[in-house]
Amino acid sequence: MISLKRVAALAAIAAGSLGLIAGPAQSQSNPVRIGSTLALTGPLSATALVHKLTGEIYVEDLNKRGGLLGRKVEWIVKDDQSKPEVARTLYEQLVTADKVDLLMGPYATGAILSAMGVAQRYNKVLIHHTMGIPSLAKYDMHFPAWSLGADxxxxxxxxxxxxxxxxxxxxxxxxxxxxxxxxxxxxxxxxxxxxxxxxxxxxxxxxxxxxxxxxxxxxxxxxxxxxxxxxxxxxxxxxxxxxxxxxxxxxxxxxxxxxxxxxxxxxxxxxxxxxxxxxxxxxHPPYTNDPVAAQFVKTFNERAKAAGLPYTSVETQAAASFSAWQILEAAVKATNSFDDRKMADWLKKSQVKTIQGTLRFDRGNNFGDDLMRxxxxxxxxxxxxxxxxxxxxxxxxxxx
Structure with a gap:
């Protein structure tokens, strides 16, 4: 079986890539900067590594397709060490010091709630992928890709x-x-x-x-x-x-x-x-009948194997992370804007097609249907x- 030491070693490698710049955005003079944290170390790192790899794949492909509104995307990732209080501090840094244009949520409910508090303070949209308690998500500009439903x-x-x-x-x-x-x-x-x-x-x-x-x-x-x-x-x-x-x-x-x-x-x-x-x-079908999903599976399998991840198949964690990026891209392109309020207003009244199914955000605390299987x-x-x-x-x- 996979040893705990092996997982820890992989987490240590991931932690060395803080401030990750994804895809060819390094050469862009005016990139769109998206900031987030992930639990690259600590007890949640084994799963957060999947979210890191998924984000890298998505941003790289997004840049190949022209980025967002003609601008390349730069993804800045910081290690919150699996600690919500660290996530809160780092999201403050992303907004105030790094001056990112957009936010992407962290992994796990505690860190997401910390990030949500910062997003609310600065009126930023927060799209996230693993929020497990909808009743706690009171902020009106948060949007979940974790399709648990409202109850x-x-x-x-x-x-x-x-x-x-x-x-x-x-x-x-x-x-x-x-x-x-x-x-x-x-x-x-x-x-x-x-x-x-x-x-x-x-x-x-x-x-x-x-x-x-x-x-x-x-x-x-x-x-x-x-x-x-x-x-x-x-x-x-x-x-x-x-x-x-x-x-x-x-x-x-x-x-x-x-x-x-x-x-x-x-x-x-x-x-x-x-x-x-x-x-x-x-x-497997019927999920992979979607050509976008099928291509993601192929790419993730290759990258996960090359990275030495203990499980190289796409499952719920990778799909939730990929869906969060799909939501963000859809909101930017639909509003032709990086304006947080415009994006939030559009998401509240719209539905977004993702690789896990169609998501909506018009029920309790911006949650939609329960798509869990x-x-x-x-x-x-x-x-x-x-x-x-x-x-x-x-x-x-x-x-x-």
Whole structure:
């Protein structure tokens, strides 16, 4: 399996490219400067590296197509170290010292909320890709590419439990174990309520502090509970660490659902076999019927392999990031402007076609439809398994 040291090494390489200039913008005398942070180091780095590579690919292609309104694009990326308070400081720097023209959001809910506060202070549009708690996003000029819908605490677990209910032998008992990381905790509490309404018996509920690395006690409690399904509110490598702790005590959960795992490490891990998670995109039909999506998949596969990323396929994280850039480009071109207010007004009344589907921003706190689907690790790769119309051809949910 992919070692934690390997992921850390990749993060260190990424951290060395702070102030990244993407594509041929270096030679442009008057580039459009887009500023953002990503968790290039710290516990969120394994996933943030995917967002970094996606942004590089998008900006390079955008510049080949003429940039934005005839100007090349320069993408400035700073390392927020997986810390929301650092993200807040860096976004202040981007606006005041670096004087960027536009903002792109960071990775993860806490950092996004920090960036949102800065954007609100300076009346800047903030497009972002991984905001997990819509009710906290009060700023009227933020726009999410993470298509959770306006009430994900109800709708996201409903999608998961619909899929599980389709099994020949649906689960009857559930253990819910979750990080206190805000978006994970929020969705896990929602899962408790939806599970109760669906008649699932909750036989265990446990929480851990974000940054925890000792999952032995949690693994032991889950083993003793003997649930039919384990709902795991994890992010980054937490799911891997929990499954490794379970293996040490000779326990393998019959069904395990993960929220925001690092896609590569979990898919590559032997313990990740048949793991279930959420998705908005996987690199198979019907998603890849979109020619833009198909080209992105091809390019990402090549670049991810060359960069030594542990998982070289496009999945939900890369697709959300790509969609955020599509939203930004659409708003600039539709308004023929870099004016934040004009862009915000247009987005509120419009829909944007992205590789994950058509996004809208006219519901609760500028969120739109819930486009979440369920995926599973099968034969070392993530594939969509529910709903059926989005499943990979010939694919069903595996339990063995």
């Amino acid at each position: 994900p605490g109800a709708t996201v677990p409903a999608t998961v439990f619909d899929g599980l209910a389709s099994l020949p032998k649906p689960p009857k008992t559930i253990a819910i174990v979750t990080s206190k990381f805000p978006s994970l905790h929020f969705l896990s509490l929602g899962a408790r309520e939806v599970a109760k309404k669906r008649g699932l018996q909750e036989i265990l509920f446990l929480e851990w502090e974000f940054g925890n690395r000792d999952f032995g006690p949690i693994a032991a409690r889950v083993k003793d509970a003997k649930p039919d399904v384990v709902w795991i509110g994890d992010i980054g490598l937490e799911g891997n660490m929990l499954l490794e702790a379970m293996k040490k005590i000779d326990y393998e959960p019959p069904l395990h659902v993960h929220l925001y795992p690092a896609p590569g490490p979990l898919a590559a891990s032997p313990e990740g076999k048949n793991a279930l998670s959420l998705t908005i995109f996987e690199e 369920m995926k599973q690790v099968q034969d070392g790769k993530w594939v969509t398994v529910w709903p059926k119309e989005w499943a990979a051809p010939g694919t069903t949910i595996r339990t063995q």
